[in-house]
Amino acid sequence: MPLQPLAYLDTDFLASGDGRPLRILAEYLEPLRRFKAQNIQDTVVLFGSARVHSRERAELALSEHMTGGVVDDVVLARARKAVEWSRYYEDARTLAKLLTTWSMSLDSPLHRFVVTSGGGPGIMEAANRGAHEAGGKTIGLNIRLPFEQGANPYITEGLHFEFHYFFMRKFWFAYLAKALVVFPGGFGTLDEMFEILTLMQTEKLGEKIQIVLYGSEYWDPILNLQPMAEWGAIAEEDTALIKRADTPEQAFTLLKDHLAEHHLQKPAPKKTPQLARTRS
Numbered sequence: 001m002p003l004q005p006l007a008y009l010d011t012d013f014l015a016s017g018d019g020r021p022l023r024i025l026a027e028y029l030e031p032l033r034r035f036k037a038q039n040i041q042d043t044v045v046l047f048g049s050a051r052v053h054s055r056e057r058a059e060l061a062l063s064e065h066m067t068g069g070v071v072d073d074v075v076l077a078r079a080r081k082a083v084e085w086s087r088y089y090e091d092a093r094t095l096a097k098l099l100t101t102w103s104m105s106l107d108s109p110l111h112r113f114v115v116t117s118g119g120g121p122g123i124m125e126a127a128n129r130g131a132h133e134a135g136g137k138t139i140g141l142n143i144r145l146p147f148e149q150g151a152n153p154y155i156t157e158g159l160h161f162e163f164h165y166f167f168m169r170k171f172w173f174a175y176l177a178k179a180l181v182v183f184p185g186g187f188g189t190l191d192e193m194f195e196i197l198t199l200m201q202t203e204k205l206g207e208k209i210q211i212v213l214y215g216s217e218y219w220d221p222i223l224n225l226q227p228m229a230e231w232g233a234i235a236e237e238d239t240a241l242i243k244r245a246d247t248p249e250q251a252f253t254l255l256k257d258h259l260a261e262h263h264l265q266k267p268a269p270k271k272t273p274q275l276a277r278t279r280s
Contacts, residue, residue: 027168031161035176038158041110042207042263043139043176044099044255046092047192048123048183048214054093058086088183088215089126094248095181095214096130096138102256104136106264111137113178113259118142118169119151119160123183128154141169170195178263179210179255181245184218201238210258211242212251219244 013019053061062079096115103113115131117124119140131138132154140155143163151160163169174196182193193213199205213219225242228234245251 024165024168027163027165028171031172034158034161038137038156039110040114040137040139040159040176041108041112042114042178043116044113044179044181044259045116045173045177046096046123046127046181046183047118047185047189048088048092048126049185049189050118050120050122050124051186052085052089052122052126052184053082054089054126055083055086058082085184088218089123091214091248092123092126092181092183093130093133095251096127097134098248098252099255100131100134100136100138102252104134113263114139116141116173116177119155121152123185125152125154128152132156141172143169174199174205177209178207178259179212181212181214181251181255182219183214190223197241200241201234208258208262210255210262212254213242213244214246214251216244216246 007013008022014022058079062076062083065076065079099113100115103111106112114137115127116139117127119128119142124140128138128140129152137156137159138154139159139161140151141161141163142151143166151162161169161172163172170192173192177196180193180196182189193211196205196209196211200209200211213223225234225239229236229239243254245254
């Protein structure tokens with residue numbers, strides 16, 4: 001009679017509904033092991049649209065449309081808008097460079113404020129690219145989806161993570177983060193930002209996080225929290241949870257001031273992370 005596989009080596013069981021708790025736990029323990037091995041203490045997360053291209057790529061696409069005799073006004077308008085939008089890619093890239101260069105100058109045995117993204121294209125790629133170009137470590141927390149592109153090539157070896165569960169990916173976005181920069185994006189960007197805001201508002205985060213909303217031209221027509229305060233849906237002080245920036249230098253100053261004041265005053269104690277890093 002053939003030997004039966006051990007339960008934890010039985011791929012049919014692990015892929016089944018009954019094996020779901022083990023898969024979830026693996027998406028906590030496996031990243032934890034790698035973060036410890038790479039001496040990662042904390043992160044700064046950059047969110048934004050996967051649809052934003054680099055200036056070089058956007059300008060090349062526009063040039064190809066125009067020289068190719070494209071007469072579709074909608075296509076040309078979108079190509080021109082992509083060139084305009086590409087400045088956010090370049091700004092995210094610059095900000096990641098500034099932040100990484102500064103963090104690498106800190107006197108710490110661990111890697112501090114490591115630039116982290118969702119691991120994909122667009123603003124995510126720009127963030128990882130800027131940190132990579134500065135010579136620092138950079139993290140990509142990618143989600144496995146059937147219709148998305150794969151991870152970008154700028155993530156540090158050993159710090160590219162693939163998640164099946166959105167909530168475990170979000171856990172790792174929030175758990176190590178000391179700051180969050182929100183570049184122009186869509187539903188996913190807003191979802192991630194508001195989840196962090198809710199955790200901050202309800203004091204469910206163990207650390208003080210700075211949120212920087214980048215790009216007033218984009219965000220001002222979309223996001224205005226003041227009416228929520230006027231209606232009483234949120235407290236007036238909740239509107240101050242978000243800072244705004246329009247240049248990489250301005251965003252970097254906000255981040256550096258916050259990180260220096262709240263996270264560099266005392267050396268962080270070494271401890272093993274727990275799943276429930278929240279107030280009971």
